[in-house]
Structures are given as C-alpha cells and as structure tokens.
Amino acid sequence: MQFMETLSTPLVSLPIQANPEAPTVKSDNQNRPVLSLIDQKLFTASTLSPFSSLEYARKxxxxxxxxxxxxxxxxxxxxSWSPEPSESVKIFLRMLCESPYFPNKFTFPFLIKAATKLSRLGVGQVFHGLVxxxxxxxxxxxxxxxxxxYASCGDLDFAYRVFVRIGEKDVVxxxxMxxxxxxxGCFDKALELFKEMEAENVKxxxxxxxxxxxxxxxxxxLEFGRWVRSYIEQKGIKMDLTLSNAMLDMYAKCGSVEDAKKLFDEMEEKDIVSWTTMIDGYAKLGEYDLGAMDVGEWNHENIKKQRMKLNCHLTTSLIDMYSKCVEELQLICSTEGMKLRSSPMLLLLPMYYACACSHSGLVEEGRMFFNQMEPVYGVVPGVKHYACMVDILGRAGLLEEAVEFIEKMPITPSASVWGALLGACKIHENVELAEQACSRLLELEPENDKALVLLSNIYAKTEKWDNVSELKKRMRVSGLQKERGWSSMEVNGTLHKFLAADNSHPLSKEIYSKLEEIVAKLKSSGHVTNKSLLLQLVDEEDMKEQGLNLHGEKLAIAFGLISTSPSQLIRIVKNLRVCGDCHTVAKLISKLYNREILLRDRYRFHHFSGGNCSCMDYWCRWEELVLKNSTQTS
DNA sequence: CTCCCCTCTG
Incomplete structure (x- = not known):
C-alpha cells in the first residue's frame, strides 16, 4: 500500500506531543473561525447517516x-467504518500536515479500527508506536x-501481551481477550481467563x-454451559437478546434441543438469529422438513396468534427467514450438489433440490438429479420424489413426458403425483388431461376439494363456462367449497382482513376510490395493456358476476396506501397463493407510487420494489421457458 | 460533543 511508504518515513521525525494533558494545538492561532456545536453535530450526523453519502460529507x-x-x-x-478504511489513514496524514492538531485519545481508536479492517499489521504497529x-x-x-x-491480524500472542500489560483492565x-x-479456537484459555477475571473481582x-x-x-x-446459566441467574446478569441467542446456540449445538426449545419459548424477544439457531438445531437432528414451513410450529395461524404479544418484528423475521431459506436452498442445490453426501440432511435434501428445480424451471438439473438419486446418493426415490419430478416436467410444459413418467413408475402413483399433473394442466390449459388426472386423484382422495377447484379453474381459464357451473353445482351438492381467499394488512398493531370484493371495512369507500385512482394512474402511464387486468379492477358488474375477481390483496394494498406514511413498508399476508394479476398490479404500484410492498402468500415471499419482485416472477418465467423449449424442439 | 468487547448463518 502506497500510504505505508508515505507513513513510515515522516512519522519518525514528527513532533509528538509528549503529554496528553498539554494543549492539543501545535501553535497559537487566535483568528481561527469558530464552528458552532450544531455545525459539528450536523457534520457528524451526515457522516453516519445511511441516507447521505460519505462523499458528500467529505465535500x-x-x-x-x-x-x-x-x-x-x-x-x-x-x-474507518466505510468500505475504504485506508482513507482514514490518508485523512490522518493530512491532519498531521495541514492542521495545527495532535491526535488525541479519540483519534487512535478510530485509526486502529481502520488498521483492523485493513488487516495490515504494519499499519497498526505504527499507530501502536505513536500511541x-x-x-x-x-x-x-x-x-x-x-x-x-492484533487478534484480527492473527497475532493472538501479541494481543495477549497487550492485554497483560494493561494496568487497569476493564470489563471490555x-x-x-x-x-x-x-x-x-483457544477455548480452554478463554475459560481460564474467565476464572481469572472472577478472581480479580471484575464483574x-x-x-x-x-x-x-x-x-x-x-x-x-453442555455441563459447563448449564453451569453458566445458573451462574447468570445467581449473579442477576440480565439475559439480553444476544445472550439468549448464544445460550440457545449452546444448547442446540451441545445436543439438547429440548433445553433450547424451552428457552426459546420463554424468550420474550426473538430475532432472526434466534429463529435461525432453532431451525438449525432441528435441522441437525434431522427433524427438519421445508414442508414444515407451512405447517407445525411456524404455520400461519401460529404467527397470527403470536403476533399479538410478540409484535410485528417477528413477522418480519419470519418473512426474512422464509426468503432466506428458499434462496439458500437454491444456492446449495445449484452449486453444492456433490457435497450433499456429507450433509446430515442427506435423506431430505434430494427432495428439496427437486422442489427448488421445479420452481425455477431447471428441468435438466431436476431430471439429472432424479436419475442420480439412487446410483450416486444411494437414496431410493419415494413417491414424493416422483411427484416432484412430475411437477418439474409438468411446469415446463412437458406434459406427455410427465404422463409417460407416471406410467413407468415402479410404485403406485399417489394423489400428490396426480395433483402435480393436474397443476401442470392448469398452467398449460390442457383440459382433457386435467379431467383424467382429476378423476384419478379423486379415486384416491374422494374428499379432495382442491382437485375440483383446480379443475373448475382450468375450465374457467379455457372459457368452458358450462363445465364451470356444472362443477360448481356438484361441489355445492357435495358440500365442497373453495377455501376463501383473504388478505390481511397490519396497521399500528391492528389487523385488517379483506375478502374478495369485500366492502365491510369502515373505510371501504375510500379504499375503492383509491383503487379507481390506481387504475387511472396505471392507465395514464400506459402500464395497463392487459385487458383482463383492467376488467378485474374496474368492471363492477363483472366483478359481482364472477364474485372472486377483485382479490383481497388489491384492497389491502389500496388500504395500505391510504393508511400508512410513504416511508412505511406495506405488509400483507395472503392465505392462498397470490394470483398473476395481483402480482402484476403490486409490481406496478411499487413503481408508480414508489412504495415497498412485502407480500407473504401461501407459498413464498414477495418483495415488490421499483416495479420488480424478489421472486423474479417465476410464474411468469415458465411461459418464457415453455416458449423457449417449444421453439428449440420445433 | 466522539472511542474499545458479543450470538446465528455462510
């Protein structure tokens, strides 16, 4: 580094202030302009604020x-905090040359911090010498x-030498140390030091x-860990969040997930680390199931129940967790395929991998992995793996291959296999095959209302309205009903729930007029090109006719726009999967209104910002993929 | 008027 050369030579001859009590100014200057305290505070704020750039502060x-x-x-x-800590050193050199000041006791910690970030032993040593x-x-x-x-530079010995020579060691x-x-990795020494600390009566x-x-x-x-816990309780040390998290980790990693779970339940405040630690603890036990994302411990009902006493930060953490899991999973699956063998989740990972493939359209990878499962990983594919494979093929539009695949299955296809095929039929509007898949599915699960709903959706999508009403009659007779879609939005701790075409909200009028405004705005900006989208938003007659078209999430977003301040995040939870139209509208609104929208639906997390969504529109992408596949094969 | 230490994940 260039500044090192600049630094080491002149410093030797620099006049160093010998007495810290002495004035910090090299020479007298009575005409120095006085900066007000407010000016200085403002300047500090500008260097620290995440909203202003350091470049600006520098100017x-x-x-x-x-x-x-x-x-x-x-x-x-x-x-020293910025990505360019070497600038700290350069500024310091400038200060020595241009200003009348000597460094004081505040200057050095900043400089040393910069040297730490630079990981340059030489730089820090110069500062040490100066100190x-x-x-x-x-x-x-x-x-x-x-x-x-010194520890950061890997010199623990020297760090310890500094430590030993501190006359009055404080708790820090x-x-x-x-x-x-x-x-x-010197765990014994750490514990030894702790005992020594006790002996020296440092609290x-x-x-x-x-x-x-x-x-x-x-x-x-675990023994010592348990002792530490009782020690903490005895001495009345406050269990803050970090400490609780460390304790959780200790229990989980030392093999007592029960203790971890108990502590976790007792914790008043939990953050993403707490959740991660718990999930990891379970994962190591092999109790982890990515299906568990929607059921059991972290299902939606539970979140709702807990929200009242645990505030909405938990929800945010959960949303982050979900997205993190999906992303990490895809990352592991796409880059670390071969390392799966060493994973403790060996038996489950192939399944996850297949699912990840099906959602991102990675047909080749999915096919390859499925074929490798037994010979390479020694895992005999179960019926769920077959269902995944059908899902992968089906989503990509390879319906014939999917059918062939099912016919060749060495085990009896389960309802989930037929369900995957049915889902694919919906995407690709294949009515005939859908009917077959549906009837096979109903043979196995006569009460499966979702299959009928799915089929009726396929009829509706292909405009076979007679079939739709016939099916609806059948469903009414048999008492089957679609789970009603709803979206909820939390404002200042109160939950607002919206059903489709809902007008029960006290602010219903305002919400609908906001919707009209949105439509007008989308229209005038030339964003509405999809006629059905427009219809769904404005045609009230049609809306009543179809009943379910004006989805709750549109109402929730409109409500969010009128009830929160522009800087606030609009947070929505949807019990079903968000539909393509609402997804598009949310994207457009995020851009036109410059708002961030977080939407957690049944299957995944969507973060809308600047006209884009974090899910990368994966359900729009399959259309492209299908197109690509069909042009490639033809 | 400012400064030092901490858990999880990868």
Missing part, C-alpha cells in the same frame, strides 16, 4: 476552512482496540457470558 468537510480536531476525528471514524510515544500508552480504550487489532479488556481466544457482564458460552458451544461442553 462539506473540504469546504470548512479550518476544521477542528473533533471534525477531523469524525471524518477518520466515518472512513506509546504520545503517552497514551495507559489509555484502556486504545489498548482494548489494540487487542482487537477481559471480554475482548476472552472472545478473541474463543474465535481463535462479568452479558458480553462476557456470550464469549464463555461460545467456548462451551465449541467444546460441546
């Missing part, structure tokens, strides 16, 4: 004729930073306990 700084030491420090700190020369060698803040720095000194030992805090627990986790020492 402001360069306009200031004679920045004071506080301002220099602020800028050095800002760069000693300028008589800050006793400052516990600076020395703690140095522990962190001990914590730094303990957690650094843990991170460096451990929550951070200490996190470090100690981490050591227990890594050593798989």
């Amino acid at each position: 402001v700084f360069d306009e200031i004729p004679e920045p004071n030491l506080y301002m220099w420090n602020t800028l050095i700190r800002a760069y 000693v020369k300028s008589s800050f060698g006793d400052d516990v803040f600076i020395l703690n930073s140095l522990i962190h720095f 000194s001990w914590n730094s 303990i957690s650094r030992f843990v991170q460096g 451990p805090n929550a951070v200490t306990k996190v470090g100690v627990l981490s050591a227990c986790t890594k050593m798989k020492d």
Whole structure:
C-alpha cells in the first residue's frame, strides 16, 4: 500500500506531543473561525447517516476552512467504518500536515479500527508506536482496540501481551481477550481467563457470558454451559437478546434441543438469529422438513396468534427467514450438489433440490438429479420424489413426458403425483388431461376439494363456462367449497382482513376510490395493456358476476396506501397463493407510487420494489421457458 | 460533543 511508504518515513521525525494533558494545538492561532456545536453535530450526523453519502460529507468537510480536531476525528471514524478504511489513514496524514492538531485519545481508536479492517499489521504497529510515544500508552480504550487489532491480524500472542500489560483492565479488556481466544479456537484459555477475571473481582457482564458460552458451544461442553446459566441467574446478569441467542446456540449445538426449545419459548424477544439457531438445531437432528414451513410450529395461524404479544418484528423475521431459506436452498442445490453426501440432511435434501428445480424451471438439473438419486446418493426415490419430478416436467410444459413418467413408475402413483399433473394442466390449459388426472386423484382422495377447484379453474381459464357451473353445482351438492381467499394488512398493531370484493371495512369507500385512482394512474402511464387486468379492477358488474375477481390483496394494498406514511413498508399476508394479476398490479404500484410492498402468500415471499419482485416472477418465467423449449424442439 | 468487547448463518 502506497500510504505505508508515505507513513513510515515522516512519522519518525514528527513532533509528538509528549503529554496528553498539554494543549492539543501545535501553535497559537487566535483568528481561527469558530464552528458552532450544531455545525459539528450536523457534520457528524451526515457522516453516519445511511441516507447521505460519505462523499458528500467529505465535500462539506473540504469546504470548512479550518476544521477542528473533533471534525477531523469524525471524518477518520466515518472512513474507518466505510468500505475504504485506508482513507482514514490518508485523512490522518493530512491532519498531521495541514492542521495545527495532535491526535488525541479519540483519534487512535478510530485509526486502529481502520488498521483492523485493513488487516495490515504494519499499519497498526505504527499507530501502536505513536500511541506509546504520545503517552497514551495507559489509555484502556486504545489498548482494548489494540487487542482487537492484533487478534484480527492473527497475532493472538501479541494481543495477549497487550492485554497483560494493561494496568487497569476493564470489563471490555477481559471480554475482548476472552472472545478473541474463543474465535481463535483457544477455548480452554478463554475459560481460564474467565476464572481469572472472577478472581480479580471484575464483574462479568452479558458480553462476557456470550464469549464463555461460545467456548462451551465449541467444546460441546453442555455441563459447563448449564453451569453458566445458573451462574447468570445467581449473579442477576440480565439475559439480553444476544445472550439468549448464544445460550440457545449452546444448547442446540451441545445436543439438547429440548433445553433450547424451552428457552426459546420463554424468550420474550426473538430475532432472526434466534429463529435461525432453532431451525438449525432441528435441522441437525434431522427433524427438519421445508414442508414444515407451512405447517407445525411456524404455520400461519401460529404467527397470527403470536403476533399479538410478540409484535410485528417477528413477522418480519419470519418473512426474512422464509426468503432466506428458499434462496439458500437454491444456492446449495445449484452449486453444492456433490457435497450433499456429507450433509446430515442427506435423506431430505434430494427432495428439496427437486422442489427448488421445479420452481425455477431447471428441468435438466431436476431430471439429472432424479436419475442420480439412487446410483450416486444411494437414496431410493419415494413417491414424493416422483411427484416432484412430475411437477418439474409438468411446469415446463412437458406434459406427455410427465404422463409417460407416471406410467413407468415402479410404485403406485399417489394423489400428490396426480395433483402435480393436474397443476401442470392448469398452467398449460390442457383440459382433457386435467379431467383424467382429476378423476384419478379423486379415486384416491374422494374428499379432495382442491382437485375440483383446480379443475373448475382450468375450465374457467379455457372459457368452458358450462363445465364451470356444472362443477360448481356438484361441489355445492357435495358440500365442497373453495377455501376463501383473504388478505390481511397490519396497521399500528391492528389487523385488517379483506375478502374478495369485500366492502365491510369502515373505510371501504375510500379504499375503492383509491383503487379507481390506481387504475387511472396505471392507465395514464400506459402500464395497463392487459385487458383482463383492467376488467378485474374496474368492471363492477363483472366483478359481482364472477364474485372472486377483485382479490383481497388489491384492497389491502389500496388500504395500505391510504393508511400508512410513504416511508412505511406495506405488509400483507395472503392465505392462498397470490394470483398473476395481483402480482402484476403490486409490481406496478411499487413503481408508480414508489412504495415497498412485502407480500407473504401461501407459498413464498414477495418483495415488490421499483416495479420488480424478489421472486423474479417465476410464474411468469415458465411461459418464457415453455416458449423457449417449444421453439428449440420445433 | 466522539472511542474499545458479543450470538446465528455462510
């Protein structure tokens, strides 16, 4: 690094302030302009705010004729956090040359932080030398930073040497050393240090306990971990979120998921880490099922029940978790295929992989993996794997191959296999095959109302209205009814639920006029090209006729627009899968109204922003894929 | 007026 050369030579001859109590100004200058406290605070805020760029703060700084030491420090700190910590060092050099100031006790922690991020031993050593020369060698803040720095550079010995020489170690000194030992794999030393700390009568805090627990986790020492818990309770140390999470991790990794679960249930506050830790704990036990996303512990009803006492942060975490799981899964599946053998989830992963393939249209990969399951991974495909394969083929429009595949199955096709075929028929509007699949499915599961609903949807999609009404009659007679779709939206802790074409909401009038405004706006911006979309939004007669067309999510979004401030996220939960129209409308609204919309439907998470959705429109993509496949084969 | 330490995941 170039600045190192610049740094090492002139520093030796720099006049170093010998006494920290001495004035921090090199020379007297009575005419220095005075910066108000407010100016300085504003400047600090501008360097820290995530909304303003550091470049801007830098420009402001360069306009200031004679920045004071506080301002220099602020800028050095800002760069130490930035992606370019070397700028901190450059600013520091500029300060030495241009300003009348010596570095003070605040300057060094920032500089050392920058050196830590740079992972340059030499740079930090120069600062260390400067610290000693300028008589800050006793400052516990600076020395703690140095522990962190040396450990980060991989020199635990030197970090420990710094630690030992600190005259009055504070709790941060001990914590730094303990957690650094843990991170460096010296678990025994970490625990030893903890005992030493006890002996020196330094009161451990929550951070200490996190470090100690981490050591227990890594050593798989459940005994000691349990002891730590009782110690915490005895000494009345506050169990904050991080500490609880560390404890969860300890229990889970040391093989006591029961204890983890118990603690998890007791925790008042949970975050994404808590959830991740628990899920991971279960995963390691092999109790993990990606089906479990919608049932059991984390099903929608449960979330709703818990929301009242656990606030909406939990919901956000869950949404993140869902999306994270899907993304991670796809990542693992697409890049780490061969490593699956070493995975403890061996028996389940092929299944996940197949599902991921079916949702992202990776036909070839799905086919290949399915064929490899037994010879390579030693897993005999079960009926669920066959259903997945049918799903993959069907989604891609390879209906004939899917049928052939089912006929050749060595085991009896289950309802899920026929269901997958039926689903594919809906996508590709194959009425004849759909009827066959439906009847086979009903043979196995006569009460399966979803099959009939699906079939009636296929009839509707292909405009076979006679068949639709016939089927509806049949369903009415047999008492089968489609699960009614609803969407809910939470505003200030109150849940607002919308059914299709719902006008029961107190603000119903406003909601509908907002919808009209949306339509007008979409129209005038030239975004509405799809006639059916427009129809669904405005034609009230038709709406009543079809009953279900004006979906609750459109109402929920309109309500969201009028009841939240522009900076707020619009958060919607839908019990069924969001339809293509609502999906498109949500995308357009996110762009035209410049709003972020989070929509969790039955199957996945959608984050609409700037006209796009995080799901990458995978149900629009199959159309492209089909098109591509058909042009390739023809 | 500012500064040091912490869990999960990969």
